[in-house]
Amino acid sequence: MSLLTVTDLQVSYGGIEALKGISFTVEAGQIVTLIGANGAGKSTTLRAISGLVPIKAGGITFDGREITSLVTSSIVEEGIVMVPEGRRVFPNLTVLENLRIGAYLRKDQAEINNSIEYVYERFPRLQERHWQLAGTLSGGEQQMLAVGRALMARPRLIMMDEPSLGLAPLVVKDIFQIIQRLREEGITILLIEQNANAALHAADYGYVLETGRITMEDTGAALLNNQKVRDAYLGQARKRKTRAAPVPEA
Amino acid sequence: MNNFISANLPYLLAGISVGGQYALIAIGYTMVYGILRLINFAHGDIFTVAAYLMVYMNATMPLYISLPMTIILTVLLGFGVERVAYKPLRQAPRMSIMISAIGVSYLLQNLMWYVTGGLAQQYPTIPFISNTVRIFGATTKIVTLITPVLTLVLVMMLSLLIHRTKIGLAMRAVSRDFETSRLMGIKINNVISVTFIIGSFLAAIGSMLYFSNYTAVTPTAGAMPGLKAFVAAVFGGIGSIPGAVIGAFIIGICENIIKALGLTTFSDAFTFALLIIVLVFKPTGLFGEAVYEKV
Numbered sequence: 001m002s003l004l005t006v007t008d009l010q011v012s013y014g015g016i017e018a019l020k021g022i023s024f025t026v027e028a029g030q031i032v033t034l035i036g037a038n039g040a041g042k043s044t045t046l047r048a049i050s051g052l053v054p055i056k057a058g059g060i061t062f063d064g065r066e067i068t069s070l071v072t073s074s075i076v077e078e079g080i081v082m083v084p085e086g087r088r089v090f091p092n093l094t095v096l097e098n099l100r101i102g103a104y105l106r107k108d109q110a111e112i113n114n115s116i117e118y119v120y121e122r123f124p125r126l127q128e129r130h131w132q133l134a135g136t137l138s139g140g141e142q143q144m145l146a147v148g149r150a151l152m153a154r155p156r157l158i159m160m161d162e163p164s165l166g167l168a169p170l171v172v173k174d175i176f177q178i179i180q181r182l183r184e185e186g187i188t189i190l191l192i193e194q195n196a197n198a199a200l201h202a203a204d205y206g207y208v209l210e211t212g213r214i215t216m217e218d219t220g221a222a223l224l225n226n227q228k229v230r231d232a233y234l235g236q237a238r239k240r241k242t243r244a245a246p247v248p249e250a
Numbered sequence: 251m252n253n254f255i256s257a258n259l260p261y262l263l264a265g266i267s268v269g270g271q272y273a274l275i276a277i278g279y280t281m282v283y284g285i286l287r288l289i290n291f292a293h294g295d296i297f298t299v300a301a302y303l304m305v306y307m308n309a310t311m312p313l314y315i316s317l318p319m320t321i322i323l324t325v326l327l328g329f330g331v332e333r334v335a336y337k338p339l340r341q342a343p344r345m346s347i348m349i350s351a352i353g354v355s356y357l358l359q360n361l362m363w364y365v366t367g368g369l370a371q372q373y374p375t376i377p378f379i380s381n382t383v384r385i386f387g388a389t390t391k392i393v394t395l396i397t398p399v400l401t402l403v404l405v406m407m408l409s410l411l412i413h414r415t416k417i418g419l420a421m422r423a424v425s426r427d428f429e430t431s432r433l434m435g436i437k438i439n440n441v442i443s444v445t446f447i448i449g450s451f452l453a454a455i456g457s458m459l460y461f462s463n464y465t466a467v468t469p470t471a472g473a474m475p476g477l478k479a480f481v482a483a484v485f486g487g488i489g490s491i492p493g494a495v496i497g498a499f500i501i502g503i504c505e506n507i508i509k510a511l512g513l514t515t516f517s518d519a520f521t522f523a524l525l526i527i528v529l530v531f532k533p534t535g536l537f538g539e540a541v542y543e544k545v
Contacts, residue, residue, distance in 0.1 A: 050433060076435035088430040090423050101423050104416070105435035153435070 001064060003028040003188050004049070004080075004157060009058035011041075011048050018044040020212040021058065026157065027205070031179065031189045033220065035196040035233055036209035042192040043085060045209070046159045049190075050082050051075050062157070077105055079156035083163060087146040091135025095126050098134050098145055102152030112152070119148040122181070140171035147178060158182065159190045164198060176202050196233035200224045208233070256387035261510035262503070267394040267459075269502025270401035274456030275479035276486070276494035277408065278328075278449025284425045284489040285445050287344060291351040292331055294476020295358035296450055300324040300457035301373065301467040302362060308374035317376070321454045328450025329443055337439060362469035370466035380462055393462045398499075400459070404452060405495050412491070417444055425489075474518070478505075481525045487535030497536060
């Protein structure tokens with residue numbers, strides 16, 4: 001059984017149908033990505049799963065439980081956390097406080113301290129800067145903090161909204177390494193990205209979203225080689241096609 | 251020299267004391283603004299309602315019941331106003347909720363006119379704090395001496411709550427980012443309710459201290475201290491609790507220095523002139539919200 005099953009999900013904002021009935025599944029232990037252009041409905045999908053936007057029709061089940069009508073705090077309690085677009089760390093809180101607030105719903109104080117150690121092991125930079133206000137961190141550090149904050153909830157599914165947005169290429173590489181490592185630790189990841197190339201390289205499975213509908217789905221590797229995907233979302237592929245000598249895949 | 255002290259000390263003490271009372275009201279303004287970006291126009295009226303509650307409760311009940319009951323009912327009123335008049339407008343434009351606040355303000359004021367018939371009611375004497383004492387040859391009420399101490403104790407407790415507890419952490423998070431706070435599992439509405447509860451609690455205490463200096467309560471008696479407290483919050487930098495407290499003490503002391511100089515007529519004008527000056531030259535106030543985000 002899939003960890004997350006979305007069935008015929010429809011969402012409207014003020015008369016505009018953002019999602020026109022999409023269905024997809026996320027298998028436990030996998031990295032699944034939704035790719036698509038700006039405005040295709042990627043963020044809306046994550047926001048609907050988190051309970052931030054009202055759902056017009058359709059259903060969402062998580063680990064066999066119906067979560068469609070739950071409020072955001074209950075969805076977090078179920079084990080779904082989101083790393084929002086633009087990181088959204090709390091700039092007026094310290095790094096440590098940002099981590100603590102990630103564990104807001106947890107009651108096990110001793111275990112929370114272990115989780116903080118766990119996050120520090122993965123992101124030593126956060127430990128070095130634990131007393132700093134999060135607003136003073138660099139973009140890459142903020143992204144690490146946002147991921148660390150999400151881990152503090154001990155999630156089973158992390159949803160990441162454009163984690164590479166606005167980061168330097170080297171930092172983007174780091175972020176994708178972090179995503180791979182989380183998967184190795186057994187955390188399931190639903191990733192949305194405009195950087196389709198990096199996302200598909202990382203993903204086990206991918207869906208292509210176009211103006212509120214899913215138009216294609218396949219394994220990450222297969223989508224990477226799909227001509228339509230290459231033309232529409234992997235800008236570099238087109239350049240390669242026009243050149244005489246093909247550039248080897250990264 | 252002794253004459254100078256005994257002549258002027260009462261003004262200074264009164265200034266510090268009134269400053270403390272303004273501070274207790276100003277915290278309610280500034281905290282609500284910090285979280286909802288709303289100027290809660292009804293706050294000054296809640297302060298006045300607290301005075302009437304004290305009047306009516308004390309008429310039928312002993313002080314040890316009427317005093318805590320006044321605090322509890324004032325807190326319930328603040329909580330109820332938020333639930334009924336502000337919560338349904340969470341998604342509405344900010345102007346709507348502000349108009350709703352003005353509506354609540356008029357509603358409370360007119361309810362007070364209706365219930366009291368507009369007659370001034372005698373404010374009960376709270377034993378001990380209404381007694382007079384002599385210090386350095388000056389005569390003053392004990393409440394004047396207690397107010398700044400009590401204010402500072404309450405402010406310190408509030409500061410501990412905000413910086414050392416989980417609900418305080420949630421309040422700081424919510425004041426910055428509603429949506430991300432929800433993603434942390436924080437129930438925004440509960441945090442907002444706690445904010446109104448704290449604000450009303452402090453206003454109730456402030457009301458007792460303030461009206462103990464006066465003999466009577468009228469439905470508009472709270473309007474002026476409410477406005478002054480609002481000016482204090484703006485002066486200190488609205489959204490900042492230390493700002494509101496410091497602003498309130500400065501305004502309270504300055505007003506009374508002006509009175510000591512024999513310019514009593516201008517003491518109110520001073521406060522509002524200060525508001526204009528602050529708004530023109532430093533709209534963010536003394537401790538206005540610093541911006542941490544990198545651009």
